[in-house]
Amino acid sequence: xxxxxxxxxxxxxxxxxxxxxxxxxxxxxxxxxxxxxxxGGDRGRSGGRPPQGGRGRPGRPEREERTVDQKIYDxxxxxxxxxxxxxxxxxxQALQGLPEKLADRVxxxxxxxxxxxxxxxxxAYLHALAAKARANRxxxxxxxxxxxxxAAGKFAEALAExxxxxxxxxxxxxxxxxxxxxxxxxxxxxxxxxxxxxxxKALDDAGNIELSIVVAGARRDLGQFExxxxxxxxxxxxxxxRAPWVARLRYAYADALLAAGRRDExxxxxxxxxxxxxxxxxxxxxxxxxxx
Numbered sequence: 518x519x520x521x522x523x524x525x526x527x528x529x530x531x532x533x534x535x536x537x538x539x540x541x542x543x544x545x546x547x548x549x550x551x552x553x554x555x556x557g558g559d560r561g562r563s564g565g566r567p568p569q570g571g572r573g574r575p576g577r578p579e580r581e582e583r584t585v586d587q588k589i590y591d592x593x594x595x596x597x598x599x600x601x602x603x604x605x606x607x608x609x610q611a612l613q614g615l616p617e618k619l620a621d622r623v624x625x626x627x628x629x630x631x632x633x634x635x636x637x638x639x640x641a642y643l644h645a646l647a648a649k650a651r652a653n654r655x656x657x658x659x660x661x662x663x664x665x666x667x668a669a670g671k672f673a674e675a676l677a678e679x680x681x682x683x684x685x686x687x688x689x690x691x692x693x694x695x696x697x698x699x700x701x702x703x704x705x706x707x708x709x710x711x712x713x714x715x716x717x718k719a720l721d722d723a724g725n726i727e728l729s730i731v732v733a734g735a736r737r738d739l740g741q742f743e744x745x746x747x748x749x750x751x752x753x754x755x756x757x758x759r760a761p762w763v764a765r766l767r768y769a770y771a772d773a774l775l776a777a778g779r780r781d782e783x784x785x786x787x788x789x790x791x792x793x794x795x796x797x798x799x800x801x802x803x804x805x806x807x808x809x
Contacts, residue, residue: 536693536727592647593640595625603628611657623648627658630665638668656686667694672701689719693727700731705738726752726762730769742777749773754786764794768801775808784808 583591601624604612608627612620626648633641642665648658663678676698679691692711699708712732717725729752736745749770756763771786787808790801 536697536731586650589643589646590650592626592650593629593643595629595644599625599628599632601625601628608657611655612652615652619651623651623658627661630661634665634668638665638670641665642669642671654685656682656688659685660691663691663694667698670701672698676702689716690724692716692720693724693731696728696731696735700735700738705735708732708735708738723760723762726766730762730765733769733773737773737776742773745773746770746777759793759795761796761798764790764796764799764801767793768799771801771804780808 601609601621604624604627609624612624615623626644630641630644630648633644642662645658645662645665649662652658659678659682663675663682666672666675666678676695679695679698683689683691683695696708696711699705699711709732712728716728720728729748733745733748736742736748749766752766754767754770767786767790771783771790774780774786775783784805787801787805790799791805794801
């Protein structure tokens, strides 16, 4: 799945202070064939009235409407040209324990989730849920559910999925997005609880920067503007890297400076954000136009 930043939440100014996504999807444990949700036809017929309006064969009952769980299991349609081969290598390895046909279906749903997450996150989420319905005890599938729910603005659902992924994998890489979900749910105090030495030690450099961006946002939510600025100043604001986090970090810093009333400094850092935001992942240019 792409690591391009998602669109910003409605309760935020701009789009630059959201953590980036990981690029992994996958699944490992299958539901048995007998666990598959069944349609009404699978349960046998009980007589019933013949179809109305002359449709169908005389004496055959109308097909039962599929339940919500069955519809989730079915998932959205998948184009014929979408192949399980399109899934990344890491995820393919995570699906090796599944029966071939099941692995193929799960893979294709995950491919669709990755393709749609930026343009149609609601449908991407439904594809991820369809994969989860078939193999729900795999960290990568739960991560895919979390990422697509997050992109769709379903923050409570995303938080639950990231928690499940963390429990299954034992990894802390979900911490930045989990903290951001707490912010979205208007619980900034809980977002701060993810900033611990244990989590910091487990995250790589990019993950630590993403966590700092979110925690600084939570500090701002609480009116602690100078604390937010000090935290962001511990990160490599002047890095020459072209990684996506550079623009997000600079944007968050500029926004924190503006919130603290330091307008001239904020303008400088919005300009520096624009200089590194070739993909227009933030709305720094628009913010500058408003301020100038």
